[in-house]
Amino acid sequence: MKNLALFSILALYFGCSSMQKDSQNSGSAHSIEGHYGLFVQNFLPNPGKVNNDLMGEMIISDAKNSEFSIRGLAQDWSGRGVFENSRGYYEWEFPNGDKGRTELELRSDGFLYGHVKGHNNPIDWHYVGVPINISTIPEKCEKSDVCI
Numbered sequence: 001m002k003n004l005a006l007f008s009i010l011a012l013y014f015g016c017s018s019m020q021k022d023s024q025n026s027g028s029a030h031s032i033e034g035h036y037g038l039f040v041q042n043f044l045p046n047p048g049k050v051n052n053d054l055m056g057e058m059i060i061s062d063a064k065n066s067e068f069s070i071r072g073l074a075q076d077w078s079g080r081g082v083f084e085n086s087r088g089y090y091e092w093e094f095p096n097g098d099k100g101r102t103e104l105e106l107r108s109d110g111f112l113y114g115h116v117k118g119h120n121n122p123i124d125w126h127y128v129g130v131p132i133n134i135s136t137i138p139e140k141c142e143k144s145d146v147c148i
Contacts, residue, residue, distance in 0.1 A: 029063035029083040032106060036060070036129035041113065055127065098123070 038056045062069040063083075070090050071078040079102075081090025086106045093099045100118040107113060112129035 029060075029066050029068040029081075029088070032068065032083055032088075032104075032112060033060050033063045035132045036112060037132050038127045038129055041126040041128045057132070058129065 036058050037054050038058060039053065040055055056075060057073040058070060059073065060068050060070050066082050066084045066088070068081050068083060068090070069078070070081060070092070075094075077092050077094045079090045079092035081102075081104070082088050083104065083106075088104045089101055090104070091099070091101050098118060098121045100116060100121070100123055102117070103115045105113045110131060114127045114129060115125075116127065117124050
C-alpha cells in the first residue's frame with residue numbers, strides 16, 4: 001500500500017532536465033526523451049480532463065531506435081520500454097519487487113498519456129505526462145525539488 005501511495009505521488013524520472021520536442025519524429029523513442037510532470041487524468045465527468053495536482057515526475061532517456069529507459073525522480077523505480085508510431089509501453093519495477101506495465105500514447109497536444117497497471121499489486125491509474133521545459137524551472141531548483 002505504501003508503494004501504491006508512492007507510485008501515485010510519482011516521480012517518473014529525475015532531475016531538472018529539459019524536453020527536446022521533435023515534431024518531425026513523433027513516432028520514435030528519441031522524440032519522447034525528456035523530463036515530464038505527471039498529472040492524474042480524470043475520466044468523469046469530463047473525459048481527458050487533467051487535474052492541477054502534480055503527482056510526480058519522470059525522465060525518459062537513453063532512447064535508441066524504438067527502445068528507451070525510464071525512471072522516477074522522487075520515487076525509486078525504473079524501467080525499459082518500446083515506442084513506435086506514437087504508441088508504446090514500458091515495464092517498471094520498484095526495489096521491493098512491485099512490477100507493472102504502462103501503456104503510452106503521444107498525442108497531437110504533445111502530452112504523453114499513460115495507463116499504469118501493476119502485475120503483482122493493485123496499481124491501476126491513468127496519467128498525463130506534461131513536458132517540462134528547462135526555461136520554466138526556477139534557478140534554485142535542485143534534484144530533490146519537484147521542478148515545475
